[in-house]
Amino acid sequence: MILVKGTREQAMALWDEVGQVLAHLGLRLSVEKTRVCRLDEGFDFLGFRIQRRRRKGTTTWTVYTYPSKKALLSVMGKVRALTNRVKQASLERLLRQLNPILRGWCAYFRHGVSKATFGYLDMFAWRRVTAWLRKRHPRTNWEQLYRKFLAGRPGNRPLENGIVMFDAATLEVTRYR
Structure with a gap:
């Protein structure tokens, strides 16, 4: 689950909510594989690297997905x-x-x-x-x-x-x- 806008505390609260929903399904979040990070740092998901970068030649920021x-x-x-x-x-x-x-x-x-x-x-x-x-x-x-x-x-x-x-x-x- 991706929280695009919010504080770290809100992300941690969302983590707990997702854990409760998954518990009803018999699943759990893996602590080793799940982390809270900024979109500028980027993360890998299903073989893709998802990261926010500055678009070349402009001052606008865009989220890019590319092969990890x-x-x-x-x-x-x-x-x-x-x-x-x-x-x-x-x-x-x-x-x-x-x-x-x-x-x-x-x-x-x-x-x-x-x-x-x-x-x-x-x-x-x-x-x-x-x-x-x-x-x-x-x-x-x-x-x-x-x-x-x-x-x-x-x-x-x-x-x-x-x-x-x-x-x-x-x-x-x-x-x-």
């Missing part, structure tokens, strides 16, 4: 685990496993301020896949790998047998549905 650092590190860890050299037999198999992870993560976070995060994740995944290609083909130089797997596609997306790497940077973001 923990959520981003989680998906980056999954990409890192998939792009280990010994785990995948072919680029097609790698892309078949990687694309649903990237697509699902981006679909979940597309309703926040996520465009820059998507660009960062896309760059990270692209670099991991191209590094994986270079390790898989040690006797082939970069120019030949580029021509075979990357050239001639929008954004130089890796492709094999009709499977193209998902482009997270081009996903449309719809903020505050």
Whole structure:
């Protein structure tokens, strides 16, 4: 529950009221996970970071929701685990496993301020896949790998047998549905 305007004492009283309501349902507030904070400090909720910041170029303050650092590190860890050299037999198999992870993560976070995060994740995944290609083909130089797997596609997306790497940077973001 979020109290946007009020004192700390009012927030603590609301905490007690919420605890009473949840007790009737057989639930309880976790003391370790629940805290009272200012909106300027921000907090993480369901993978999103919610924080009030000054809007760029203005003097107005706005509440932003964007992917939390923990959520981003989680998906980056999954990409890192998939792009280990010994785990995948072919680029097609790698892309078949990687694309649903990237697509699902981006679909979940597309309703926040996520465009820059998507660009960062896309760059990270692209670099991991191209590094994986270079390790898989040690006797082939970069120019030949580029021509075979990357050239001639929008954004130089890796492709094999009709499977193209998902482009997270081009996903449309719809903020505050």
